[in-house]
Amino acid sequence: MAFSILVCIKAVPDLASGGTLAIAGPWIDETVIGWCMNHYDAYALEAALAIKDAATDITVDALSAGPDRVQNTIRRALAMGADTGIHLAMNAVGRLAPATAALSIARFAKTKRYDLILTGAMSEDEMHGITGPMIAAALDLPCAAAAVEISLDVAGRSLTATCEMEGGMAEIVRLPCPALLTVQTGQRIPRYPSLSNTIRSRRQAIERAVPDETANHTPTVDTLRVSFPQQTTSCQFFEGTRIEKADRLLRLFNDNGWLK
Amino acid sequence: MIQNKCLGTVLIVGETVDGRLSAGSRDLGNQASRLAGQFNGQAVGVLTGHDIEQVARSWSKTAGMPVIVLDHAQCRYPNPPLTASGVGALADECSPLAVCFPHNMRACQAAATMAWRIKAPCITAVDAILKESDYFVLKRAVFGGKLRESVSVGHVPMVLTIMPGLFSPSVSLEVPDHSPSVETRLLADTNHRFIPQGINRRKDTDQALERAQVVVSAGRGLKGPEYKGLLDAAAGMFKNAAVGGSRGACDLGWLPHSLQIGETGRTVSPALYLACGISGATQHLAGMRESRTVVAVNTDPKAAICNLSHYAVIDDLTVFLPVLRERYDRMRNKGDEV
Numbered sequence A: 001m002a003f004s005i006l007v008c009i010k011a012v013p014d015l016a017s018g019g020t021l022a023i024a025g026p027w028i029d030e031t032v033i034g035w036c037m038n039h040y041d042a043y044a045l046e047a048a049l050a051i052k053d054a055a056t057d058i059t060v061d062a063l064s065a066g067p068d069r070v071q072n073t074i075r076r077a078l079a080m081g082a083d084t085g086i087h088l089a090m091n092a093v094g095r096l097a098p099a100t101a102a103l104s105i106a107r108f109a110k111t112k113r114y115d116l117i118l119t120g121a122m123s124e125d126e127m128h129g130i131t132g133p134m135i136a137a138a139l140d141l142p143c144a145a146a147a148v149e150i151s152l153d154v155a156g157r158s159l160t161a162t163c164e165m166e167g168g169m170a171e172i173v174r175l176p177c178p179a180l181l182t183v184q185t186g187q188r189i190p191r192y193p194s195l196s197n198t199i200r201s202r203r204q205a206i207e208r209a210v211p212d213e214t215a216n217h218t219p220t221v222d223t224l225r226v227s228f229p230q231q232t233t234s235c236q237f238f239e240g241t242r243i244e245k246a247d248r249l250l251r252l253f254n255d256n257g258w259l260k
Numbered sequence B: 001m002i003q004n005k006c007l008g009t010v011l012i013v014g015e016t017v018d019g020r021l022s023a024g025s026r027d028l029g030n031q032a033s034r035l036a037g038q039f040n041g042q043a044v045g046v047l048t049g050h051d052i053e054q055v056a057r058s059w060s061k062t063a064g065m066p067v068i069v070l071d072h073a074q075c076r077y078p079n080p081p082l083t084a085s086g087v088g089a090l091a092d093e094c095s096p097l098a099v100c101f102p103h104n105m106r107a108c109q110a111a112a113t114m115a116w117r118i119k120a121p122c123i124t125a126v127d128a129i130l131k132e133s134d135y136f137v138l139k140r141a142v143f144g145g146k147l148r149e150s151v152s153v154g155h156v157p158m159v160l161t162i163m164p165g166l167f168s169p170s171v172s173l174e175v176p177d178h179s180p181s182v183e184t185r186l187l188a189d190t191n192h193r194f195i196p197q198g199i200n201r202r203k204d205t206d207q208a209l210e211r212a213q214v215v216v217s218a219g220r221g222l223k224g225p226e227y228k229g230l231l232d233a234a235a236g237m238f239k240n241a242a243v244g245g246s247r248g249a250c251d252l253g254w255l256p257h258s259l260q261i262g263e264t265g266r267t268v269s270p271a272l273y274l275a276c277g278i279s280g281a282t283q284h285l286a287g288m289r290e291s292r293t294v295v296a297v298n299t300d301p302k303a304a305i306c307n308l309s310h311y312a313v314i315d316d317l318t319v320f321l322p323v324l325r326e327r328y329d330r331m332r333n334k335g336d337e338v
Ligand SMILES: Cc1cc2nc3c(=O)[nH]c(=O)nc-3n(C[C@H](O)[C@H](O)[C@H](O)COP(=O)(O)OP(=O)(O)OC[C@H]3O[C@@H](n4cnc5c(N)ncnc54)[C@H](O)[C@@H]3O)c2cc1C
Pocket: A121, A122, A146, B105, B144, B218, B219, B220, B221, B222, B223, B245, B246, B247, B248, B249, B260, B261, B262, B263, B264, B265, B266, B276, B277, B278, B279, B280, B281, B282, B283, B284, B287, B297, B298, B299, B300, B303, B315, B316, B317, B318
């Protein structure tokens, strides 16, 4: 029985590879940074690919909404093993508000009748944690947040997910499909692209869809500005050579009686 | 129950976990009247759970606000779809100025779901609220705390999730001559598509981390599992130390998940917390904020952890920690003090 999965991936500024943030206007300077797949979304994609590996007749689509630059992230998803890459071209706007992204993704997904939609638990840049649940609300799908384990009953058209809560607790919930899960990092480390998939991903066309942005009455939230946080505490930075810094730290530890 | 229409209502939505108020909800309750005051409104509590009348009474009393209990057998643990529909119905009834949830993943889900239904703006992880002439400015951390974002909202109601400690606890000064009212509503049995099956609780086999005087903790700055020995060597300098880590380091398998510190991990409050290669995301801080002295070793002086630290060494930990250990050994061999 065929089963189709949509994974929503967001391109976020790549800070791990040494990029630094600069401010331009009310947001960051997007011209001086590279982009990568949101960490949480890589885990969501890995979860989908693991489901695909373990069964037959499962397709995994990876979708990103935004300007043309998100195509690199979509290619990365194809290289990891997604069957189809979809670019929801939204050039008109720089940053997409969660509700706007959710509405466009939901309208697209509706036409494809996915059995399961996965999003990341949160985007690393904007950190809302709400786009997934909003897509579910727009499509009236059952939804569970922060899944760390997913087990799918393809024949029974349902899934069981272990969803993390605070303080080391997790709840096991069952949802009938179609459903949406937001995926939390953890269980499976996202795979590296295989050589054959990388080659395939370079040749494969990315499906382009232009969302209908009319009748978009989602309430607006405007970003006024971003700023670097004030150094609020009196953090003392140790100066000097490496040895001097080590010795000063040891003196601090020793004076407090912590050392053996 | 919600009489004071002219003042406007601010719904303060708390949750219970197996019959107990969650930590985030206790904190939100403590801030309720200050929060409502900020919106020029009056706080009305909403508490979800099952058989929680007593908890609701005491929450209502400490927070000094009336409380409506939304009761359902499937709300024994926070249940976002039921919460969203229950609170959404209340919002339709009383047209609140704002609906405030504690900030956690489930509450974010409930907030997003109900905001979508009532067509309200939803802003999460709010840690400051200011009033401008005809709109509100809400502040929140973005990029893992590297930047702060200010957003403006002119639309009511707005749906928010609130970081703990936004305001210092607001204790109402007047002693109320009667306790605020508590009313229970049974939620309709409409949601059958989010079906709770059971709860897993992590069993911490030992309490070494919680009992340690010194916690040596590592994040993704550790670079790889081959450097884990550096942590053990550093911990070995102290009388009573244990090794822990960020979720970043645990997810990568460099440290076992049982050693994860933070919101979804363990909570420690040692005399010394040595944070090596940890950026200081709020979810990590949630598990170590109460440490008495925090020392950061990080290549980035702008890392958020430095804002919380008392001392910081800006260096590559894989180079610095061996030097630290070497200087310690030398000091011990010489028998002199540094
Ligand atoms: C619902 C939810 C719950 C979460 N719960 C938790 C939790 O319980 N605990 C937790 O920790 N996180 C938790 N997180 C994740 C959290 O948001 C961060 O992603 C995580 O804490 C980052 O880990 P990190 O600091 O190790 O990695 P990064 O953020 O990648 O930081 C690495 C740091 O190391 C520094 N660095 C790099 N190289 C070196 C070097 N050679 N020497 C020294 N420094 C170096 C960098 O400057 C940077 O500051 C949660 C997230 C969500 C959404």
